[in-house]
Structures are given as C-alpha cells and as structure tokens.
Amino acid sequence: MMMILKYIGRSFKRGCIQLVRRPMYFLLIVIMPLLCSWFLMDLIKTGSVQRVPVGIVDMDNSSLSRRISRNLNGFQQVNISHRYNNFAEARDAVQRGEVMGFFFIPDDLENLALGGRQPVVSYYVNYAYYAPASMQYKGFKTISLLVNGGIVQTALRTVGLRNEQIESTLVPYQTHLHMIGNPFTNYNFYLNSTFVPCFLSLFILLVTAFSLGLELKSGLSSQWLKNSGGSMFLALVGKLVPQTVLFTIVGWFIQWMMFRCYDFPLNCNPWHMLSAMFLLVVANQSFAVLMYCFVPNFRYATMLCTLLGMVSFSFTGFSLPQEAMYPWVTALGYVMPIKYYFLIMVDQALNGVDLYYSRVYYAALIGFTILPMLLSWRLKKECLNPVYVP
C-alpha cells in the first residue's frame, strides 16, 4: 500500500513539473478555453438574428404598395436598407452582398388586387446565409399575409361584420408554439450550450494526446513507467490527474459563465451539470488514451484526436439533427464523449426532465473512463520500446 502511494506521489510530481515547465500547457488548458468560450458567447450575446438588411422593389407605387413597405420596415426581423428601381438592380445588389434578399411588388398590384385578379408578390431570399434567410422568410411571409388580411378586413367591415368575426374569418386556426426551455429562440442558448463544451473537449483531447505523445517522442516513456513502479495505470493517473483538476475547474468556470453570467437555461439541480462536466473531462482524457492504445504513435494518435475532435462539432448533431443524418454518421456520433454531454445538457439543463431519463448518458461517460484501462497493455508495450516516427 505504501509503495503504491509512493509511486502515485512520484508520478504525480512528475506530471505537475511537466505542466509547469511548459507555458504552452497553461495557455492551452486555462487561457485559450476561457478565451474561446468568451469569444463564442460574446459574439452571439444579442441572441437572435434581427434587422436583416433587405431591399425592396416597388414597381407599383400605389398607396397599397407604400403601405406594405412601411409596415415591412416596422418589423424587427428585417431592415429595408435599400430601395431599388427594378429587378435587375436588386439582383445585382444581392450578388454584391449588399442586401440578403428583397421584396418584389409587381406592376399594377393595387388594381389587380381590388379587381380580384390575384396578383403575386414575391420575395427573393438568399439562402446562402442560413440564419438571416430564415428571419427574412418569417418577416416577408407575415407581411404578405397581412396584405391579404388588410383587404379582406376592409371588405368585411363594409358588410357589417364584428371585429371578432373578422378575426376568426381571417385566421380560423390559431397556432401556439411552445418552445420548451428556450421560449425566445435565443441563438446563444442553443448554439453555445453545446459548442462551448465541444470546444473544451477539443482542447482536452489535444492536450492529453500531446502530453502522452511527448513521452513517446522524447524516449522518456520507459523512465516514466519506471517512475510509477511499472504500472501503466499509476503512470497515467499521475500524469493526467493534474490536468483533470485544471480542466475541471476551467469547465466549471465556463458553466458558471454560461448559467450565471449569460443566463442560459438551467432547469435542473446544478450538480447534475457540474458532475456531467467533470465526467466529460475525464471521458475525453480517457478517449485520448484510448486512441493511443489503438495506435501507439504520436502523430497518428494526435491526428485521430484532432480529426474526431474537430468533426465532432458536426456529427454529434448540434446543427443537423441526428435523425436526419445518414445512419453511419449518427452511429459515429455516439463514439464521442461530447455526444453524451450534449444529451445530458438537453435533458437536464434545457428540458429539466428526471435524472432517470439521462441515466444511460451518465453511464456512457463513466464507461469511457473504464475502457482504456482494459487496453492499457498495448500502450505499456509501446512505452517500453518507444519508436518515434516523425
């Protein structure tokens, strides 16, 4: 027992010295994750896309068309920044990136409308920019429906219908949307409650892979192993625990920023998320160790961690939901620890459901931690005879 403690102490000391002697570690464990998290949250702090710059082409210039453009400008979704004389000018403006779409009112709109000959107003939305396009669509769609409503309303009032009757005639089915957990469709809440932890886990993967690889590269791995009495497990613990502590503190600080400073939805006991963060840190470290167990080579293991860490922003289903992806991509998503953190976050912080429903995800994160222990003999073999391939 005393021996084990001694070995742990020795390898722990070695891990700490390595952390302190390279300023790069401090930069990548503390400064950069915090800076990047702040960057993402500060970038989107206003929360929703508004005032999309759009143009309007009014070929009619009637009282009706002027009313449309006036009302449109009153919407918060769009901002009529330019007026164009004809279609060609407006198209050129879209191509130059001056506006992100335009509303087209054709010739003779008022005449045709009042004559009941169904004129068509059209809106050209540049879907190259996705979020502004959705907002424009909302604004343009609403205004076109209001145009309709305005004309019918006048007609119905002349025949003596009451206001409630007019309303129920115009909109017979009223839909109410309940956006659970994020009632204002705040983009910051949606994007950053997943992207920021994913960013952190990229850092964890990189730093773990790098610090392990350095032992192999410098040829000091056999000494590292001897230091902890030839036990791969103790050697890993000594080396990685100092990093775990730092990363967990940084992770909790980031969570504090999210849930307290930026008011992200937190509908569960805070400990559920704090423990998920700790598990995420450990699971990611174990994931990097696992990569070394599969390919005990500095460059390939680091590359694998980098590749998976980067692509996990996409294939874990933050932007395109998992059920829409190809099955193999969805399956690949379940390989990464961040996927389970994401599911826990959705269940606990966003929806506030019982812990019972998230039990599998917590278990999966713990499973990541256990897995490399079963395979560490492969890493040990490599550590005893390190071969550095540049």
Add this chain to the structure above:
Amino acid sequence: MFLWFIQVLRVCGRELLLVFRDQGVVIFFLLLNAVYPVLYALIYNPEVVRNERVVVVDDTRSQLSREIVRRLDATQEIAIAGYAANMQEAQDAMHRKECYGILHIPREFGQSVGRGDQGHLSLYCDMSVMMRYKAMFTALSNVTQAMGNERMAMRVEPVVSMSGAIVENRQVPVGNPAMGIASTVLLFILPLVLQQSMILGIAMLHGGSIERRRRNGGRDPMAIEASPGATIVGKMMCHQIVYVIPVIYVLHYIPLMFGFPQNGNFLHIICLAVPFVIAVSFMGQTLSAVVNERESVFLLFVFSSVVFVFLTGVSWPRYLMSRLWWLVGDCVPSTWMVNGYVLMQTNGSTLYQVQHPYWMMWLQLPVMFTLAYVVERFINRRRYRSWIAASEDNPRILTRIDMAKNGVG
C-alpha cells in the same frame, strides 16, 4: 536583384523538397484537403430535416382534427409518430426521445371552429436543435394556413368574390434553392479547410526546422542561406505551387461532386483564390514563430479553425457582430475569401461584383508580408543566433533544456 531572385528560387526548391520528404506535411497539404471536405459533405449531405417525429394529443377527435393530423403527416417535415392519450403520456414519449414535438388539439377546438370562432392549436417543440423546431414550425404553419385559406374562402364567398388569397405570395429561395444546410455550411467551410491545412503544414515544416536546429547546435543543415525577404517569398512560391491542385479540387470539384450550388465562373474563383493563398502563406509563416516542435501545431492551430469559421459569419451574420469581432474578422484572409466565394458559387456573382473582398485580400498581402518579415528577421533569426552562440559554449545545452521541459532533472 538577380541574385535575390536566384535565392528565392533556391529557397522555393528546397522547401518543395522538404514538403515532399515530410510525411506529416504531405498529410496536411494534400490528404487533409482531399478527405476533410468529403467527410464534412457526407455529414451534412442530407441537407434538410425530413419526417420529424411528432406525437398528437387529440382531445377533440373530430373529422377536422383528423384532417389536420393527416395533412401534417403528409408534409415533408413531419411524420406523426402516434397518438397519446393525454399530455403525460406524450411528455413521457418526448423524454424518451421517441418524438421531438407534441401537437395538442384541445377539447374546445372543434366547438370553437364549429361556432365560427378561432380554433387554437398548441405545438410543443424540443429546442435542442434549431432545425427540428424550424421544420415543425414550418410544416404546422403551412398546413394551418392552407386550411385556413380554404375555410376563409368558403365563408367569405357570399360577401367578397374570391376563391383563395387576394394577393398571392411566393418565396423564391435564391442561391440555395434546396434551402439545405450542406449547401450553405459547406461553402463556408471549403476555403477554411484550405487555409487551416496550409497554416498547419507551414507550422509543421517550421517545427521540423527548429528541431533540426536544436540537434545541430542552432544550425539547420537543410536551410538555404538567404535574406529574410527572399526566404519568405521563396517559401510562399513553394506553397503556391503545392496548392494549385488542392485549390482547384476543393473549390471546384467538391461542389461538383456533391451537387452544391456552383454558379461561379471557374476562372473568377481561381482569380479570387490567388491573393488568398499568398496571404495565407504569409500568415502561416508569421504564426509559425510560436511553434517549437512539430507536433505542437496540433495544439496551437487546430482550434483556431472554429474561431475563424465563426468570424466568417456562417452561423451568426457579420453585420450583427460587435465592432471588436468585426475587426478581428477583417484581419483574417478566410473571412474575405469565404464571403466572396459563397456569393460567387451561390448567386453567380462575377469577380467584379465581389471586388470588395477581392481587394481586401490584396490589401492584406503587404500587411501579412511585413508581419512575416518582422517575425523572420527580428524573432526567428535572432533566436537562431543566440542558440548558435549558446551551443558554442556548451554543445549539449539545447537538448538539455528540452529534456528539462519533459520533467527530467
């Protein structure tokens, strides 16, 4: 002048040799560009959300409510997963992720509509992914509007002669007619893959050179003696040569392979890429000064891709960014390249129409070159000289410093 040019050519030749001798750099320069865009394209290729599962709680059970559910089920976006007896049951299904939305048709719905009042419907959406919410919302509003218009026409017919809407409206999605996510996100990512792979490769080459210097008492046996300016320009020429094929492949053939919008003129795109590749090469040479060994490039530069992607405005438009982030974005070549490239490919803009990003990249060139020059002359070379001086006193000093960092001694 002539001698300077010879120096440039020699540096360029040596750099080419180093690139192709180094497996790691070849992976970055060629393999990464070949594989990464394909991987991303495959992830996002389904483009849109189809058949999002929704559970219905129908307390009315009328012909009308069944009609609504039937029509919702027929939309592209929604698939009805089933009926739940009450809200508790539906909630449980949602928590088990058997559905992502609940449509509640309250008991009064049928009565209200029958009486001629408004009928109210509720849709509860899971908000974990915006595309899900958007799909459900679009489908429901399309269905209720279509049914509402029919009903309105039926009731108004005796008063106002009309058979549907008075003013029809039509959305024309331009640039990305499928309104898919792959067609927009991928075009933003493609130039960024070029930029990041190049920076990583350049930094790894530099890291290799630093390691050779550390082993050889501060001197790099593979380096060519040349002035700082000639070194930078020579390396830049090499990167241009290596990147001819990746640029064409990534910017032209990837959209072709996956059927993304490709309205840009090929020649115009190449013209846009020229200042971009030069600027990125200078930027890479500037940034690589922080690299001390080959593998630290992973740590130091990989994460910057995410930051640069956001600065281009892919998910949060640039016009809404604060002054600070707007300016930071202006300094990165990818911001301009991406915005020019996206407009070209989606909306078929000509080089003339995207001249603003184009000229901004040319403007970045002298700035990036000056930075690279300053770094090469006043940081790198000074460091090498101090290493040479130090190792003349003690030949083992450089390796010993390196060992100490690994926790030995």
